[in-house]
Amino acid sequence: MPEPTKISETVSINIDGQSYELPVVTGTYEEKGIDITKLRSQTKYVTLDTGYKNTGATKSSITYIDGENGVLLHRGYPIEQLAEHAEFLEICYLLFIGELPNKEQLDNFKAEIKAHMGLPENVKHILNALPDETHPMGMLSTVLSAMTGFFPDSLDSWTDEKVRWASIYRLLANMPVLAAYIYRRQKKLDYIDPDPSLSYVGNFLNMTFGNQDEKVAEALDTLLILHADHEQNCSASTARFVGSSHVNLFAAIAAANNALWGPLHGGANQKVLEMLQGIQDDGGDVAKYINKAKDKADPFRLMGFGHRVYKNYDPRAKVIKKYVQVVLDQLNIDDPMVEIAKGLENAALEDEYFSSRKLFPNVDFYSGIIYRALGIPVNMFTVMFALGRLPGWMAQWKEMREGKEPIGRPRQIYTGYTKRDYIDIESR
Ligand code: CMC
Numbered sequence: 295m296p297e298p299t300k301i302s303e304t305v306s307i308n309i310d311g312q313s314y315e316l317p318v319v320t321g322t323y324e325e326k327g328i329d330i331t332k333l334r335s336q337t338k339y340v341t342l343d344t345g346y347k348n349t350g351a352t353k354s355s356i357t358y359i360d361g362e363n364g365v366l367l368h369r370g371y372p373i374e375q376l377a378e379h380a381e382f383l384e385i386c387y388l389l390f391i392g393e394l395p396n397k398e399q400l401d402n403f404k405a406e407i408k409a410h411m412g413l414p415e416n417v418k419h420i421l422n423a424l425p426d427e428t429h430p431m432g433m434l435s436t437v438l439s440a441m442t443g444f445f446p447d448s449l450d451s452w453t454d455e456k457v458r459w460a461s462i463y464r465l466l467a468n469m470p471v472l473a474a475y476i477y478r479r480q481k482k483l484d485y486i487d488p489d490p491s492l493s494y495v496g497n498f499l500n501m502t503f504g505n506q507d508e509k510v511a512e513a514l515d516t517l518l519i520l521h522a523d524h525e526q527n528c529s530a531s532t533a534r535f536v537g538s539s540h541v542n543l544f545a546a547i548a549a550a551n552n553a554l555w556g557p558l559h560g561g562a563n564q565k566v567l568e569m570l571q572g573i574q575d576d577g578g579d580v581a582k583y584i585n586k587a588k589d590k591a592d593p594f595r596l597m598g599f600g601h602r603v604y605k606n607y608d609p610r611a612k613v614i615k616k617y618v619q620v621v622l623d624q625l626n627i628d629d630p631m632v633e634i635a636k637g638l639e640n641a642a643l644e645d646e647y648f649s650s651r652k653l654f655p656n657v658d659f660y661s662g663i664i665y666r667a668l669g670i671p672v673n674m675f676t677v678m679f680a681l682g683r684l685p686g687w688m689a690q691w692k693e694m695r696e697g698k699e700p701i702g703r704p705r706q707i708y709t710g711y712t713k714r715d716y717i718d719i720e721s722r
Contacts, residue, residue: 299321321353356523358525409463412471413444426480445460450542461542510624513620517682520610532552534694543691557597565598568672598659
C-alpha cells in the first residue's frame with residue numbers, strides 16, 4: 295500500500311495584515327493541495343473557483359492522471375497495460391478493491407455478478423411506456439432510478455454493507471441488460487433476456503444483436519476498460535456529491551448518468567460522429583471546420599478535442615486510435631469517416647490555435663467510429679460510455695462512503711440585491 299497522504303508543510307496567507315498558516319496536503323506524486331477547510335472560520339474568506347478548475351474536492355487512491363504528460367493509472371497500473379492484458383471485470387474488481395484479483399477472486403467476483411443478473415418484466419414495461427423519441431440516455435436514467443422499486447432493500451445501501459455490495463453487483467450485472475433493452479426498445483425489436491453462461495460483453499452483444507462475435511467482444515471489452523474511471527470528472531464528482539447526502543447507490547448512479555449525458559462530457563462521442571458526418575456531407579472540407587472551431591463568434595467546437603486535465607495526448611485516445619483500424623479490418627469495413635477524422639486531427643495538431651491551447655484528441659474522438667463499426671446507433675454512444683464508466687462511479691461513491699466524507703455543500707459569493715421590502719403586486 296502507498297504511504298498515506300502527508301501533511302508536512304504549511305503555507306502562509308496574509309489577509310488584512312494578519313498572517314494565517316494553512317496546512318499543505320501532499321499526494322503520492324508530490325502533488326500539493328492547500329487545505330482551506332478552516333479558512334472561513336478563521337478569516338471569513340472563502341475561495342472562489344467556478345467550475346472547480348483548481349480545486350481538489352477529495353483525496354482519492356483510485357485513479358491518477360498526469361495531464362501534462364498524458365499518464366493515466368488505475369490503482370497504480372498504466373491504462374495501456376490494462377487495456378492490452380486485462381479484461382473489464384478484472385478492472386472493476388481492481389477499482390473497487392484496490393488490487394488485481396487472483397484467479398479464484400475473479401471467479402468469485404464473476405459468480406456474484408451472474409447471481410445478481412436479471413430484472414423484473416416491469417423494466418420492459420417502463421421502457422415500452424416511454425415515447426419513441428426518448429433519448430437512450432433519458433431511458434437509461436429512468437430505469438436506473440426505477441431500480442430502487444425493483445430492489446427496495448437498496449434504499450439501505452448507504453447504511454448496510456451487505457446491501458451495498460448487493461447493489462453494486464446488481465448494477466454491474468444489469469447495466470448491460472438495460473443498455474441492450476434500450477437498443478431493442480429503440481429499434482422496436484423483441485427483448486432478449488440475459489444469459490449468465492455468456493461472458494460479460496458476450497452477453498451484452500447477444501442481448502443486443504442476437505449473436506456475439508468473439509472479435510467484436512474483445513474490442514468492446516477494451517473500450518469498456520478505457521472508459522472505466524477517470525478520477526474526479528463531472529459524472530464521478532456527481533456520484534460522490536449526490537451520494538454525500540446519503541442517498542442510495544441507484545439514485546447516485548442515475549444522477550451520475552445524467553451528468554455524463556452532456557456534450558461537454560460523455561455526450562461528446564455522439565457529437566463527434568454527428569460532426570464527422572456533417573463534414574462529410576458538406577464535401578469533406580476539414581480546413582473550413584478548423585476555422586469554424588477557431589472563430590470565437592461561431593459556437594462550433596471541435597468535438598472530441600480538448601480536456602480539462604490533459605494538456606497532452608489523452609492516453610486512452612492513443613489506444614483507441616490504434617484499435618480503430620484493427621476493428622475495421624477485422625470486420626471488413628471501409629469507413630470514409632476515418633480519413634476525415636485523421637485529416638481533422640492532423641490539421642488541428644499543426645494549427646497554432648490548438649497547439650498553443652494544448653488541445654489534443656480525447657477519448658471520444660475515435661471511440662464513435664468503433665461503436666459505429668460494431669453496429670451501435672449514434673444516439674446510443676453515450677450509453678456505451680456509461681456501461682464502461684459504471685465501475686468508476688461506484689468505486690468513487692464507495693470510497694466517498696467509506697471515507698465518511700461530509701455532505702457536499704459549496705459556498706458562494708453573493709452578487710444579488712441587498713435586503714429590500716416586498717412590493718404589493720398592484721404597486722409594481
Ligand atoms: N474546440 C475549439 N476550441 C476549444 C475546444 C474545442 N474542442 N476546447 C477548448 N477550446 C478552447 C476554448 O475556447 C478556450 O479558448 P480561449 O482560451 O481562447 O478562451 C481554451 O481552449 C480553453 O478551453 P476551456 O473551455 O476553458 O477548457 P475547459 O477545461 O473548461 O473545457 C472541455 C474542457 C473538454 C469541456 C473542452 O475542451 C471542450 O468543450 N471540448 C469539446 C467537448 C469534448 O470533446 N468533451 C469530451 C471531454 S473528454 C471525455 C470526458 O471525460 O467527458
